[in-house]
Amino acid sequence: MNIVFLSSGAFGIPTLKLLLGGRHRILEVISQPDRPAGRGRHFTPTPVAEFARDHGLPVTTAANINDPESLSRMADLAANVMVVIAFGQKLSDHLLALAPHGGINLHASVLPDFRGAAPINRAILAGLTHTGVSVIRVSSRMDAGDILGVCHTPIGDTETAGELHDRLAVLGAPLLVQVLDQLESGALIPATPQDESRASAAPKLSRAMGWVDFTRPATVVSARIRGLSPWPGCAVDVFTTEAKLRTGAIVHKCRANADAPVPSGTAPGTVLPDLTIACGTGTLSILTLQPAGRKMMDLPSFINGYGLAAGYQLQSLPPTG
Secondary structure (H helix, E strand, C coil): EEEEEEEECCCHHHHHHEEEEECCCCEEEEECCCEECCCCCCEEEEEEEHHHHHHHCCCECCCCCCCCCHHHHHHHHHHCCCECCCCCCCHHHHHHHCCCCCEEEEEEECCCCEECCCCHHHHHHHCCCCCEEHHHEEECCCCCCCCEEEEECCCCCCCCCCHHHHHHHHHHHHHHHHHHHHHHHHCCCCCCCCCCHHCEECCCCHHHCCCCCCCCCCHHHHHHHCCCCCCEEEEEECCCCCCCEEEEEEEEEEEECCCCCCCCCCCEEECCCCCCCCCCCCEEEEEEEEECCCCCCCCCHHHHHCCCCCCEEEEEECCCC
C-alpha cells in the first residue's frame, strides 16, 4: 500500500523503521515544523523528521495539515492510507477522505483508557500494573475511533514513563503493520467501537506537577515519580541532620516497598538506616536520580558524590511562580 506517514514524536520511529523493510511504500513523511530546542534554542527537526531524512525518505513539515496547501499536497500524493503516530495535529474529515482507507493511528494505551496527550504517564500515575497499545481508525473525535487491534503488556514495578514509552513504541510497530497488511489484502478487520462509558482522559503534563508528597503510601509516591520521569521529573531537596541543604535532585527511578515497616514517629521523607525513604506507609528505594546540572546517576554514585545518610530528610514542594 502507498502510505503517507504523519508523525512527529519518537514514538513513531520504530513503526517507520519497520515499514522501511517491508512491502508497503512510504510516499512521504509529514511532521511538525522544526522548533527551538536545547540551551542554544537552535531550530531542531522532530525525531521522526530527522530519522526519515537520515534514511532518504521525502519529508514535508506542516504547521497546519488541514490548510489548503497541505490538502492539495495530500491529494496529489494519492495515498491509500494515512498512518498517524504522535503527530500533534488533528486531521479533518476532508483530509481523511483523500485516502481510500482514511487514517489509522497507533495510540499508547488500551483504549478507551487514557485518550489524550499523555497516556503513558497517566497509566503509571494511576497505579496501573498493565497497559498496552491500540490501533484505531482516525475519527473526528480525539482517540475515539473504532479499534482495529490491541496488544497488552505489564508495567514493571520500577519502570519509568520514558522506559515504557520506548517499549510500547516497539510493541506497537508490528501491530500497526499487521493492520496495514490486512487492509491491503482486503480482509475484513473486526472494528470494535469504543465503550464511551469507560473512556478516560490523559491530559498533557505541566512543570507544576514536578513534585511528590512523601506522606502518601510508597506505592503512590513511586507511581508519581516514575510517571513523571523523564519530564517534568519530581524535584527533591536533600537536607542534612543539621537542616542544611545538601543538594537538589530529580528522582527518576525507584521502587515501592509497600510492606516495609516505618519506625514509629519517623517523619515522611526521612532517610532510614537502609537508605530507603520513609513514606506515609511503606518505604521507597531510590535507584536513579539527577543532581541539579548533572547527569543521571545511580544511588551509590550519588552517595559518593553528594552524601546521603540515615536521618537526612528529603523534601519536595510544588514549584512556585
